[in-house]
Amino acid sequence: METNPNQEFYAMPRIGEKAPSFKAVTTQGPINFPEDYNGSWAILFSHPADFTPVCTSEFMTFASMEDQFNKANCKLVGLSVDGLYSHIAWLRTIKEKIEFNGMKNVEVTFPLIEDITMDVAKKYGMMMPGESNTKAVRAVFFVDPNGIIRAIIYYPLSLGRNFDELYRALIAMQTADAFSIATPADWRPGDDVIVPPAGSCGVAKDRMDNKEEMHCYDWFFCTKKLSKEEVLKKIMK
Ligand code: BEZ
Secondary structure: OOOOOOOOOOOOOOOOOEOOOEEEEEEOEEEEEOHHHOOOEEEEEEOOOOOOHHHHHHHHHHHHOHHHHHHOOEEEEEEEOOOHHHHHHHHHHHHHHOOEOOEOOOOOOOOEEEOOOOHHHHHOOOOOOOOOOOOOOEEEEEEOOOOEEEEEEEEOOOOOOOHHHHHHHHHHHHHHHHHOOEOOOOOOOOOOEEEOOOOOOOOOHHHHHHOOOEEEEEOOEEEEOOOHHHHHHHHOO
16 A cells, blocks of 8 residues: 555544543633533534535534533534634524524534644544545544543535434433443334443343343343433433
């Protein structure tokens, strides 16, 4: 494989590691990440550029769901490699002019980081030169209340994110933490959950035999009921 001597390489932050710290200027004032978010979840997400259509549709959708995320003790933080005045002008245009998918007068009140130097984008592995040298890809970092990266999702420039999935993933991780369980494919609150938590190896045979309110498909795959009410009571502020 040919290598480009001018190519810069950055370590990608990984799940289970402390979120890299940075200070930045945002549309809501300065932030110190992740320290300012200690005690709550944060979703740090990048978009390629202000004044672009996919990003506009994403910002309107995410801003419309902000209360929902805040109620689940999660704050939103956006980033692109544009400057502060571009951010401010774009968000004003969104509020004043854009009507999309039944959303209008949408005010983005979560911070949007200016990152003209690309320092933060590089630190977080948001620059992917194969996709673009000048724009961040659509990255999503879920950071827990202890500042640990818990999930990372990347999308290319052309693909708008599914914000219901981001919310589902957040609630699933919070539920896994709160109840020491894991969640199966496509899980939503109210669906059965997997015991024991991910990473352990099945349940003891005696537990499986007396079934302890569990349904076992085999020794390594057991589920139990967990009501939506129990989940929401534990998680919602
Ligand atoms: C968009 O958000 O529409 C977009 C941004 C950068 C490249 C392609 C599309």
